[in-house]
Amino acid sequence: MARTLIVYASREGQTGKIAGTIARELESSGAEVFLLNAADIKSFETFGINGFDKVVLGASLHAGYIEKELVRFIDACKTALQQKPCWFFLVLMAAATPDIAKREKDLQAAESMVRKQVPMALGPIEMIAGALM
Numbered sequence: 001m002a003r004t005l006i007v008y009a010s011r012e013g014q015t016g017k018i019a020g021t022i023a024r025e026l027e028s029s030g031a032e033v034f035l036l037n038a039a040d041i042k043s044f045e046t047f048g049i050n051g052f053d054k055v056v057l058g059a060s061l062h063a064g065y066i067e068k069e070l071v072r073f074i075d076a077c078k079t080a081l082q083q084k085p086c087w088f089f090l091v092l093m094a095a096a097t098p099d100i101a102k103r104e105k106d107l108q109a110a111e112s113m114v115r116k117q118v119p120m121a122l123g124p125i126e127m128i129a130g131a132l133m
């Protein structure tokens with residue numbers, strides 16, 4: 001059974017809800033899932049991810065920036081993260097823009113901002129529409 005770690009960061013709660021939905025979907029397909037809010041990790045330096053087969057990372061975008069606690073987690077664990085299958089999803093309102101050309105432009109700008117903030121190379125970033133509270 002694949003052990004999957006999901007680490008997310010969220011300011012208003014949407015990314016946490018989406019991470020929970022991903023966790024339930026993975027569990028229903030047989031994975032053992034550990035869901036963690038990066039804000040709850042006491043020591044990023046000693047947090048061990050070696051016992052996990054796969055990692056999913058999630059963050060939300062505010063004024064072009066993702067949460068610092070997720071960036072810190074990735075920075076502390078990047079050597080181990082780079083050695084496993086690792087997915088990244090980003091929650092943002094730009095993904096809900098009805099105008100396709102504007103949406104694509106805004107998502108490309110968001111992706112470029114995120115890649116600059118994350119201290120390791122990421123594969124494709126899954127963009128998920130959030131909600132304004």
Ligand SMILES: Cc1cc2nc3c(=O)[nH]c(=O)nc-3n(C[C@H](O)[C@H](O)[C@H](O)COP(=O)(O)O)c2cc1C
Nearest residue numbers: 010011012013014015060063064092093094130131
């Ligand atoms: C102050 C503020 C700034 C935001 N900035 C952006 C932004 O730059 N780009 C974007 O697409 N969405 C932006 N959003 C929308 C959020 O990404 C969206 O509300 C998301 O669902 C928040 O996720 P969270 O609840 O997990 O924090 C912003 C929302 C707020 C409240």
